Amino acid sequence: MKTASSIALWVLIAIVGAFSLAALALGRGESVNAVWLVSAALCVYLIAYRFYSKYIAERVLRLDDSRPTPAVRHDDGMDYVPTNKWVLYGHHFAAIAGAGPLVGPVLAAQMGFLPGTMWILAGVVVAGAVQDFIVLFVSVRRDGKSLGEMIKIELGNTAGSFALVGVLAIMIIILAVLALVVVKALADSPWGLFTIAATIPIALLMGLYMRVVRPGKVGEASVIGVVLLLASIVYGRTVAGDAVLAPIFTLTGPQLAWALIIYGAVAASLPVWLMLAPRDYLSTFLKIGTVVALAIGIYVVAPTLAMPRTTRFIDGSGPVFSGALFPFLFITIACGAVSGFHALISSGTTPKMIEKESHMRFIGYGGMLAESFVAIMALTAACVLDPGVYFAMNAPAAVIGTTAANAAQVISSWGFTITPDMINQTAVDIGEKTILSRAGGAPTLAVGMAQILAQALGGKAMEAFWYHFAILFEALFILTAVDAGTRVGRFMIQDMLGHVYKPLGNTEFLPANLVGTGLCVALWGYFLYQGVVDPLGGINTLWQLFGVGNQMLAGIALLLCTSVLVKMKRERYVWVTLVPAAWLLITTLTAGVEKIFHPDPKIGFLALARRFSAAAAEGTVLAPAKTITEMQRVAFNNYLDAVVCGVFVLLVVAMAYFALRISLQALKQTRPTAHEIPSPVEVAAA
Amino acid sequence: MIVERLRGVAAVCRQIFGIPDYERYLRHMRTRHPQAPVLSERDYHANATDRKYGRNGSRCC
Numbered sequence: 001m002k003t004a005s006s007i008a009l010w011v012l013i014a015i016v017g018a019f020s021l022a023a024l025a026l027g028r029g030e031s032v033n034a035v036w037l038v039s040a041a042l043c044v045y046l047i048a049y050r051f052y053s054k055y056i057a058e059r060v061l062r063l064d065d066s067r068p069t070p071a072v073r074h075d076d077g078m079d080y081v082p083t084n085k086w087v088l089y090g091h092h093f094a095a096i097a098g099a100g101p102l103v104g105p106v107l108a109a110q111m112g113f114l115p116g117t118m119w120i121l122a123g124v125v126v127a128g129a130v131q132d133f134i135v136l137f138v139s140v141r142r143d144g145k146s147l148g149e150m151i152k153i154e155l156g157n158t159a160g161s162f163a164l165v166g167v168l169a170i171m172i173i174i175l176a177v178l179a180l181v182v183v184k185a186l187a188d189s190p191w192g193l194f195t196i197a198a199t200i201p202i203a204l205l206m207g208l209y210m211r212v213v214r215p216g217k218v219g220e221a222s223v224i225g226v227v228l229l230l231a232s233i234v235y236g237r238t239v240a241g242d243a244v245l246a247p248i249f250t251l252t253g254p255q256l257a258w259a260l261i262i263y264g265a266v267a268a269s270l271p272v273w274l275m276l277a278p279r280d281y282l283s284t285f286l287k288i289g290t291v292v293a294l295a296i297g298i299y300v301v302a303p304t305l306a307m308p309r310t311t312r313f314i315d316g317s318g319p320v321f322s323g324a325l326f327p328f329l330f331i332t333i334a335c336g337a338v339s340g341f342h343a344l345i346s347s348g349t350t351p352k353m354i355e356k357e358s359h360m361r362f363i364g365y366g367g368m369l370a371e372s373f374v375a376i377m378a379l380t381a382a383c384v385l386d387p388g389v390y391f392a393m394n395a396p397a398a399v400i401g402t403t404a405a406n407a408a409q410v411i412s413s414w415g416f417t418i419t420p421d422m423i424n425q426t427a428v429d430i431g432e433k434t435i436l437s438r439a440g441g442a443p444t445l446a447v448g449m450a451q452i453l454a455q456a457l458g459g460k461a462m463e464a465f466w467y468h469f470a471i472l473f474e475a476l477f478i479l480t481a482v483d484a485g486t487r488v489g490r491f492m493i494q495d496m497l498g499h500v501y502k503p504l505g506n507t508e509f510l511p512a513n514l515v516g517t518g519l520c521v522a523l524w525g526y527f528l529y530q531g532v533v534d535p536l537g538g539i540n541t542l543w544q545l546f547g548v549g550n551q552m553l554a555g556i557a558l559l560l561c562t563s564v565l566v567k568m569k570r571e572r573y574v575w576v577t578l579v580p581a582a583w584l585l586i587t588t589l590t591a592g593v594e595k596i597f598h599p600d601p602k603i604g605f606l607a608l609a610r611r612f613s614a615a616a617a618e619g620t621v622l623a624p625a626k627t628i629t630e631m632q633r634v635a636f637n638n639y640l641d642a643v644v645c646g647v648f649v650l651l652v653v654a655m656a657y658f659a660l661r662i663s664l665q666a667l668k669q670t671r672p673t674a675h676e677i678p679s680p681v682e683v684a685a686a
Numbered sequence: 687m688i689v690e691r692l693r694g695v696a697a698v699c700r701q702i703f704g705i706p707d708y709e710r711y712l713r714h715m716r717t718r719h720p721q722a723p724v725l726s727e728r729d730y731h732a733n734a735t736d737r738k739y740g741r742n743g744s745r746c747c
Contacts, residue, residue: 077714078734083701090702216731218705219696272739273732280739284703349704484739 010050017043024309025114031304034380037113038298041121041376045369048125053133053365060565060573061137063357067679070144071353080144082355085362092350092367094284096132096342097291099178099478100335100550101371103441105379107543108332109390110320112310113383115329117376123330123337124372127580131554132342133364134561134577139347140354141676147347151560153675154567159658163556166651168492169644170340170549172520175485176527177542178478179264183256183532184440184539185471189432190249191240193256195468196475197249198232199279206278218281225282233468237431253532260482261525267479268486268517276483283477290449290473294377297452307383307390312415319395320439321540322602323594330587331547336375338584340553342368378441381448388418389426389435393444396537397437398624407436431464439539442478446470489520530637533630536602541641548592548645552652555584559659566663567674585652592649596642605645609638706734 020040024032057063074080083091108116139145142153148167152160186193205228206221214220239245251259267275316324321332335341346364354360382390391411392400400407404420411418427435430450435443450466458465491507494516498505504512531538558581565574598604601611613635615622625631666673678686693709700707708727715724725733 075714075718077711077718079737081710084698087698087701091704094702094704211732215728216706216708218700273735276739277735281703281705487739 010047013043013046017047024117031306032113032309033302033304034298034384035302037117037305037376037380040117041373044121044125045373048129049366049369052125053129053361056130056133056365056576057358057361060570060576061134063137063360064679065356065358066681067141067357067677069140069354069357070351071355073143074352079349080352083353085355085359088350088353088355088359089363089367091353092345092363093370094288095345095349096339096367097287097371097374098335098341098481099181099442099474100339100341101375102378102445102474103181103543104333104547105336105375106382106441106444107320107394107439107539108329109307109379109382109444110311110318110394111314111325111329113305113307113379114309115314115325116333116379119329119333120337120372120375120379123333124368127554127558127584128336128338128342128372129365129368130576130580131338131340131558131561132346132368133360134564135343135557136346136351136354136360136364137357138561138564139351140357140360143677144351145347147343147557147560150347151556154560154563155655155658155662159655162651162654162658164492164495166549166553166556166648166655167344168489168496169647170546170553171485171489171492172523173527173542173546173549173644174341175264175482175489175524176531177539177546178481178485179257179260179524179528180531180538180542181440181442182260182475182478183253183528184438185442185446185475186251187253187256188250188434189240189471190246191236191431191464191468192471192475193249193251194236194239194245195229195232195472196479198236199229199282199472199476199479200275202228202232203275203279203282206282207274210278211273221278222281222285225278226285229282229286229472233465233472236468237464240431254529257525257529257532260528261521263479264482264486264525265517265521267483268490268521269514272487276480276487279476279480279483283473283480286473287477290470291374291377293453294381294449295373297449297456298377298380301452301455303380303384303452303455305380305383306385307387311387316603319391319399321544322536322600323544323591323598327587327591327594328544331544331551331591333375334547334550334554336372336378338551338554338580339371340550340555340557342371343553343557378445381445381452383448384452385444385448386418386422387416388412388422389447390444391416392418392423392426393435393437393447394439395437396439396540398536400436402436404434404436429460429463430467432467437537439537442471442474446474486517486520486524489524490516493519530640534634534637540602541605544591544595545641545644545648548588548595548648551584551588552592552648555581555588555652556655558584559655563659563663563666564674567666567672568676569666569669569672571667585656588652589649592645592652595645596649605638605642609635609642612638704738706731706738 017040020036023036024040071080071082105116138150142150148160148164151163202225206225209221210218239249314325388411392407400410404423408418408420408423430447446467449470450463453466454460454463494505494507503509504515506512531542534541558577561577562574562581565577594603596605599607601608612631616628616631621631625634708730711730
């Protein structure tokens with residue numbers, strides 16, 4: 001009886017899923033309700049979890065609850081804590097969800113909602129969730145070791161060092177691109193900048209409260225913090241309308257870039273309890289709260305998708321980012337489909353808290369499905385917007401100009417009819433002066449969210465509040481990531497410097513710390529500044545560099561998993577990790593090589609560099625550069641981007657070689673050669 | 687009864703949001719190391735915060 005009803009249930013889910021996907025993919029012209037998108041995603045997740053993750057857990061990995069996990073063996077009440085499965089799911093999700101799944105899908109919406117949806121769903125089921133799950137498994141079986149250490153143990157020391165360099169390079173690019181998202185969102189926006197600036201004294205106040213006034217009372221401090229945050233959003237409107245205050249909080253892109261660079265250097269040098277910890281709590285609360293609010297909002301409002309299924313920009317001529325659907329869609333949407341950074345979380349705190357091996361299926365595979373759902377909601381929010389408004393917000397000024405009239409004319413010529421009044425009205429609704437060229441995902445998502453949330457709660461009058469709430473929520477956790485990321489980058493740089501000159505590696509030695517922090521900030525600051533003054537808008541360059549780097553890291557993690565499966569003598573299941581690894585290698589290598597060598601200057605770094613340096617040599621100035629020196633700088637920056645991209649490409653090729661060599665050696669062995677902690681049975685036998 | 691329930695909810699929230707849990711630490715020390723000296727609440731939080739954001743404080747994009 002139970003089996004019969006269970007079969008009926010899964011058949012029903014499959015039918016609903018197939019019907020929703022059909023509603024999304026088929027049909028002509030008529031607009032689609034976002035509910036189909038959400039229900040298609042949920043059905044795909046349920047089926048993938050019920051069947052594919054079960055297959056991986058039972059057949060491929062053979063999870064074994066008789067093996068004590070690191071949390072059980074080391075249970076120290078501090079880091080190693082056996083944790084309830086549901087609680088750890090929440091904790092793991094809070095750790096993996098960041099700005100990534102919110103930005104990528106918004107950028108990819110320029111190709112229509114269908115390509116992004118398909119990749120998010122297929123990618124998470126076959127690649128992203130598999131990676132998170134198996135890396136978690138590999139780490140738990142190795143006492144909670146980190147990705148870098150595991151690569152060293154399983155693939156050798158050289159591979160480990162290569163991976164470390166790769167992780168550092170990706171960190172730098174991530175910090176730059178996240179900071180760039182904030183710059184794009186806050187430039188010339190006194191309301192937005194005021195609320196973000198207010199988070200600094202609020203965090204300091206909370207930090208002091210939790211350390212000095214009432215030690216450890218995080219809950220009390222957080223309530224105070226959240227109330228003050230909301231007050232700062234409300235007061236921001238007054239600031240923006242004030243003749244004296246508004247100019248103080250109106251900064252240009254380059255000014256904001258400098259402000260962020262200085263902020264990063266100072267914040268990362270302060271003690272963690274003073275600013276990082278309180279900000280981190282605030283941003284986690286807001287993050288979870290906003291994701292839940294958005295999910296409810298979409299469900300209640302059931303908006304229709306204004307963006308077509310596909311747009312003409314799948315041919316690669318899009319204004320938001322250049323390059324055709326293959327391979328660029330697959331590096332633009334990174335987090336949400338598959339994200340290499342999760343390999344660091346799945347081998348960070350989570351493996352130290354797993355209570356039983358069988359929980360890893362729910363936490364690793366299931367956690368990533370939730371992240372993917374966030375990406376689907378971000379895509380929905382972007383596609384609910386009028387396409388004309390979407391392109392006005394995301395196309396660079398070099399393409400659509402700087403006036404509403406000009407932008408409306410250009411965008412209408414693409415076939416997305418919009419009037420200057422509509423553009424201006426959108427800006428008025430959200431309480432901003434302009435919405436033009438606010439690429440980077442955050443503002444677009446904020447407008448989409450504001451429209452959805454305002455319909456669900458508060459009406460038109462609340463739209464400006466919701467917009468600034470959404471901007472605050474994104475900027476807050478990006479700034480937390482900049483602070484924390486700079487610290488991690490500093491440790492990595494000091495590790496490397498320590499090999500050259502010993503005292504620089506000492507993390508307790510203040511001058512060495514300052515050198516490390518300074519270097520880290522200088523590196524990401526350089527790329528940030530370059531992005532802010534980039535003729536094509538910066539996101540076009542940096543987000544794709546980030547995408548290549550992040551997907552490359554996922555490829556490396558999956559290659560490690562592949563080698564581990566072979567070393568465990570489970571080679572008949574090796575396709576589970578090899579197929580996604582191969583797909584990631586194909587897309588990142590194609591994208592990487594095209595970014596470097598493509599003859600179109602909108603895509604290829606070298607082509608753009610040559611164009612600018614050739615023009616500079618002839619003495620002509622190309623817009624938006626104003627002097628020959630600026631021309632030369634654009635050329636240099638593009639050569640530099642080509643080198644970074646080249647490093648990523650070579651790194652992937654090298655790691656593929658290491659993984660292949662180790663796997664071939666392991667194939668010849670008759671016994672398992674993976675370096676696992678032995679199970680109780682194995683110990684007893686030995 | 688209600689107070690106990692609320693304590694439970696608070697403990698779950700602390701774990702999800704990664705907030706150091708002094709009560710849990712005390713319980714752990716009582717059951718596992720009853721003889722060992724325990725940290726004060728202030729010291730425990732100072733220690734836990736520093737470790738949480740120490741070397742392996744990496745997070746996601």
